[in-house]
Amino acid sequence: MSYVLAIDEGTTGVRALIIDSGSAVRGGAYHELTPSYPKPGWVELDADEIWNATRTVCARGLQAARLTARDITAIGIANQRSTTVVWERRFGEAVYPAIVWQDVRTAERVPELLAQGIYTNAMASATKLEWVLRTIYDGPARAARGELCFGTVDSWLLWKLTDGAVHATDYSNASCTGLYDRMQDGWDQQVLRLLGIPATMLPAIRSTSEVYGRTTKETLGAEVPVTGMAGDQQAAMFGELCIDKGL
Numbered sequence: 001m002s003y004v005l006a007i008d009e010g011t012t013g014v015r016a017l018i019i020d021s022g023s024a025v026r027g028g029a030y031h032e033l034t035p036s037y038p039k040p041g042w043v044e045l046d047a048d049e050i051w052n053a054t055r056t057v058c059a060r061g062l063q064a065a066r067l068t069a070r071d072i073t074a075i076g077i078a079n080q081r082s083t084t085v086v087w088e089r090r091f092g093e094a095v096y097p098a099i100v101w102q103d104v105r106t107a108e109r110v111p112e113l114l115a116q117g118i119y120t121n122a123m124a125s126a127t128k129l130e131w132v133l134r135t136i137y138d139g140p141a142r143a144a145r146g147e148l149c150f151g152t153v154d155s156w157l158l159w160k161l162t163d164g165a166v167h168a169t170d171y172s173n174a175s176c177t178g179l180y181d182r183m184q185d186g187w188d189q190q191v192l193r194l195l196g197i198p199a200t201m202l203p204a205i206r207s208t209s210e211v212y213g214r215t216t217k218e219t220l221g222a223e224v225p226v227t228g229m230a231g232d233q234q235a236a237m238f239g240e241l242c243i244d245k246g247l
Helices: 047-065 109-115 125-135 139-144 153-161 189-195 232-239
Strands: 003-009 013-020 025-032 072-079 085-088 148-151 168-170 204-206 209-214 225-231
Touching (some): 153 168, 153 225, 225 232
Parallel strands (some): 072 225
Antiparallel strands (some): 013 025
16 A cells, blocks of 8 residues: 655644554644734744744654655645745755735735736735845845745745755745736746845745655655645635536
């Protein structure tokens, strides 16, 4: 029998489920996350806590199912959307806490962008990423030198699971960043220029279901392919088998 490891990284916690080839849940675990609220309207999570919690629930889920990572055929990730993580490319360490999608610290920036013909909102990642680069020490220069990576939580977990080998996201998450150009099917170069975001920071955009890369023995205990990623709302839609118009 084959098994899938499903990771659901949400706003308030991380869950892992082990599902067999008959769609039965064989084991699972949950770990609550602790958000912080530095100022009114600000919501942050520790990116390292997200990663450590993910490793913890994966290990506990496997233990509950009486399996090891070598028994897992594939891994899928569903995640909170628009939450912004910026990390060092060389060391894989976050340079600022993850700014959660609920955070409205950049709300005053949105009307300025709307006046320039850039449609966005405070929930999207775009203005959050701009804010981080302007806030951390030497942010724009470090980004221009290729030292920094940006991603939503799916990208962050994929990077950590593959030990920095893969920097990618899927279309459902890319569409929530405020940086994706649907007409050109790629990152919006006009928005990137306006916000001062180098394209080298951004993950590759790939389909929701494909082999992105493999975990390492150090990160999970075995080399397991990560074969699916989707924003949690879109993942829930497909989980309910809404695959045709009108369902």
